[in-house]
Amino acid sequence: MVRRPAFREGAIEAVPMAIGLAAWGLVAGVAMARSDMGVPLAILMSVIVYAGSAQIASLPLIAANAPIWVVWATTLCVSLRFLAFSFSYRPYFAHLPQRRRLALSFLMGDTNFVLFVRRFPEFRPGERHEDYFLGSGLVIFGAWQVSIISGIVAGHGIPASWGIGFAGTMALLALTCAQLRSRVSSLAAVVAGCAAVAAYALPLKLNIIVAIAAAVAVAVLAERAGAKA
Amino acid sequence: MSSLEVFLTTVGMALITLACRAFFVLPKQDLPMPAWLREGLRYAPIAALAAVVVPELVMTQGHLIDTWRDARIFGALAGLAFHAWRRSLLLTIVSGTATMLALRFTLGW
Numbered sequence: 001m002v003r004r005p006a007f008r009e010g011a012i013e014a015v016p017m018a019i020g021l022a023a024w025g026l027v028a029g030v031a032m033a034r035s036d037m038g039v040p041l042a043i044l045m046s047v048i049v050y051a052g053s054a055q056i057a058s059l060p061l062i063a064a065n066a067p068i069w070v071v072w073a074t075t076l077c078v079s080l081r082f083l084a085f086s087f088s089y090r091p092y093f094a095h096l097p098q099r100r101r102l103a104l105s106f107l108m109g110d111t112n113f114v115l116f117v118r119r120f121p122e123f124r125p126g127e128r129h130e131d132y133f134l135g136s137g138l139v140i141f142g143a144w145q146v147s148i149i150s151g152i153v154a155g156h157g158i159p160a161s162w163g164i165g166f167a168g169t170m171a172l173l174a175l176t177c178a179q180l181r182s183r184v185s186s187l188a189a190v191v192a193g194c195a196a197v198a199a200y201a202l203p204l205k206l207n208i209i210v211a212i213a214a215a216v217a218v219a220v221l222a223e224r225a226g227a228k229a
Numbered sequence: 230m231s232s233l234e235v236f237l238t239t240v241g242m243a244l245i246t247l248a249c250r251a252f253f254v255l256p257k258q259d260l261p262m263p264a265w266l267r268e269g270l271r272y273a274p275i276a277a278l279a280a281v282v283v284p285e286l287v288m289t290q291g292h293l294i295d296t297w298r299d300a301r302i303f304g305a306l307a308g309l310a311f312h313a314w315r316r317s318l319l320l321t322i323v324s325g326t327a328t329m330l331a332l333r334f335t336l337g338w
Contacts, residue, residue: 020318048243075242081277082249105251167326169285174321176278192276193283208280215276216269
């Protein structure tokens with residue numbers, strides 16, 4: 001068997017993040033158990049959708065018997081950041097066979113992205129980027145599925161008053177902080193946060209799209225202003 | 230929703246999330262994109278996360294909170310402080326959640 005040092009490296013570096021993520025997975029699982037969609041469908045959704053925020057956003061809609069297209073549109077709004085991940089990964093994965101690119105795409109998520117850009121700030125020919133991605137991606141996928149399925153199965157035993165959902169918010173907050181690497185990115189985060197609150201009343205989680213658009217526009221302007229100064 | 234509808238909804242959600250993830254990775258040619266958007270897209274992941282997190286922290290049932298006595302705010306501040314100190318995902322979650330729960334159970338915030 002060919003040795004894959006980058007795979008090992010990715011897997012090892014993912015472990016501390018995976019432990020934190022497991023706390024959120026448990027929370028998401030408990031929320032899914034409470035939604036009364038049934039254990040088998042909840043597990044199916046966790047495995048094939050594999051996007052915590054999209055799953056959580058869909059639960060109240062499914063419970064309220066919303067039309068299917070509303071759930072799908074909401075999923076799209078919450079998943080738009082995957083487009084940005086996809087765009088960032090392109091130079092690293094472009095030389096791989098198509099089927100492999102599709103398989104790697106499935107493993108894209110916030111945690112994996114944070115690890116990857118920290119390890120490879122830019123593309124360097126000859127590095128086994130995809131091995132590192134696969135190593136960290138599989139560890140995170142495993143930790144996420146074990147924790148969310150535990151939450152789904154054990155969900156009704158955990159009282160809501162523990163405020164355990166807050167742990168999920170804290171996980172997202174930590175992932176946001178991990179991406180603050182310049183003054184412009186902090187500015188983007190602040191603009192997005194304010195815009196998301198201001199536009200909260202919009203349906204279909206469109207406030208997230210408004211927030212991304214506002215933050216991207218401000219960040220581009222700030223970069224240009226900074227370049228001129 | 231019936232089980233069949235939930236099943237269909239789930240399969241659709243899986244296709245939508247995968248399509249977003251594969252969107253730029255799959256095409257053979259680079260998709261044409263203006264330079265400003267190329268720059269700006271680098272900030273989309275952090276913007277999207279902030280857009281999900283901030284309303285969770287400062288809103289209740291669709292309204293901005295009108296009191297500072299909200300356990301979530303102090304939980305978030307504790308989490309931010311621990312993140313600045315240790316850069317650890319797990320510590321951020323544990324310290325933030327513990328602070329929030331402590332305030333909720335002792336002071337009823």
